[in-house]
Amino acid sequence: MRESIVKEYRRGRLGRLDVCDAQPELLRVAKNLGRESETECPICEAEQLVHVTFAFGPGLPSGGLPLADLRELERKAGRGTTDVACYIVEVCTGCAWNHLLSVFAPGANDR
Numbered sequence: 001m002r003e004s005i006v007k008e009y010r011r012g013r014l015g016r017l018d019v020c021d022a023q024p025e026l027l028r029v030a031k032n033l034g035r036e037s038e039t040e041c042p043i044c045e046a047e048q049l050v051h052v053t054f055a056f057g058p059g060l061p062s063g064g065l066p067l068a069d070l071r072e073l074e075r076k077a078g079r080g081t082t083d084v085a086c087y088i089v090e091v092c093t094g095c096a097w098n099h100l101l102s103v104f105a106p107g108a109n110d111r
């Protein structure tokens with residue numbers, strides 16, 4: 001999926017505005033809580049991508065709760081990881097490229 005988007009962009013079928021649509025809020029979170037990755041942005045090739053984790057679940061904000069790490073879930077939301085889904089998004093703070101990398105259930109091992 002990610003590769004095909006990048007390929008389409010390189011072929012000129014997708015404009016930068018189509019692929020670099022991170023919301024200002026996501027960019028802000030990426031700057032504050034993002035973990036630097038080793039990967040260069042596939043679009044602007046000028047910035048390193050950062051990874052941001054969002055927790056979704058009952059009682060959490062509908063847009064997801066941004067987390068620096070999983071321990072923060074308890075501190076910020078006063079709850080553990082049961083019934084929580086975490087989304088890892090890669091973001092380029094330079095050109096606003098963003099892509100959902102993976103989804104996992106951190107509480108799956110607690111049961």
Ligand SMILES: [Zn+2]
Nearest residue numbers: 041044092095
């Ligand atoms: Zn970029």
